[in-house]
Amino acid sequence: MISLPELLTVTLAAGTQPLAWSASVLAYRPFIDPIDELIDAHRLWFLLLIPLALLVSMAYKAVRIPTMQDFWRQVAVMTVQIVVAIIGLGAASFIVIQFIVPRIVPH
Amino acid sequence: MSTASPHQVDFSLPGLIGAILVPGLGHFLRGEKRRAAMIATSILGLFFGGILIGGIDAIDSREDPFWFYGQALVGPLAFGVDYLHQNQFKVVEQTTSPNGKVVVKRRSARPDEGRDPKTNAPTPLQAGAKPPNIKGLAKVNEIGTLFATIGGMLNVIVVLDAALAPRGRARRDNPMEPHA
Numbered sequence: 457m458i459s460l461p462e463l464l465t466v467t468l469a470a471g472t473q474p475l476a477w478s479a480s481v482l483a484y485r486p487f488i489d490p491i492d493e494l495i496d497a498h499r500l501w502f503l504l505l506i507p508l509a510l511l512v513s514m515a516y517k518a519v520r521i522p523t524m525q526d527f528w529r530q531v532a533v534m535t536v537q538i539v540v541a542i543i544g545l546g547a548a549s550f551i552v553i554q555f556i557v558p559r560i561v562p563h
Numbered sequence: 564m565s566t567a568s569p570h571q572v573d574f575s576l577p578g579l580i581g582a583i584l585v586p587g588l589g590h591f592l593r594g595e596k597r598r599a600a601m602i603a604t605s606i607l608g609l610f611f612g613g614i615l616i617g618g619i620d621a622i623d624s625r626e627d628p629f630w631f632y633g634q635a636l637v638g639p640l641a642f643g644v645d646y647l648h649q650n651q652f653k654v655v656e657q658t659t660s661p662n663g664k665v666v667v668k669r670r671s672a673r674p675d676e677g678r679d680p681k682t683n684a685p686t687p688l689q690a691g692a693k694p695p696n697i698k699g700l701a702k703v704n705e706i707g708t709l710f711a712t713i714g715g716m717l718n719v720i721v722v723l724d725a726a727l728a729p730r731g732r733a734r735r736d737n738p739m740e741p742h743a
Binding site: 491497498511512514515516517518519522523524 | 590598615616618693696697703
């Protein structure tokens, strides 16, 4: 079982390492080849939550709010809410799988 | 100051048709230009962002039909990208089944295969050449597909809003512009 400090160490180390540029950068064809032909997206995939949350918030708030005057503030708030909620769900899943399930499942 | 209740809605047929055709066009036709720009940026950003992340393989009605049902909600654009993927990138392979029947199969080229531009048949890859497209694998493929699918699902809300927007909203967004 991986401990929480180990998990955090691995995750933070992955995020702080320099991006490994693929050998086939010059041959990369945007929108045809997957982006891991250009950068090592398999290591930093979790950062894609931020643009996902931002774009979802923009679409939702564009149809939801009565006037557009407060648009960007509401988008920023909803983006942060989504990111924090997903991190919370991840943490909750980690606790359930790593600590609670081993206690209730007989060895 | 508008006295219209926020619960009153105006049906707009041009808004409905426009929103189905292109994300954001429905709101543009209703006179809600800023909303239209934000909607187009977000929905198209999710759709093309998904293709940028996962490659054109993220849109595939044959290999990932259930995901494509969600992506198709982006509109004709999704069908166009899928048509391009099926007909300009996939190879057509003919095999003979054990009972002698010729089976024509359309599939993604393998990493060591090229594509004959005339027959679309798979060909051995020349030195230095690349296959027509590279299949996305694992998380990159999953996230790319997810981006485009979420774009399509959000577009359902956008289409409904373009067809049935609260009364007077365009006037509140653009108080200086004349409205019919």
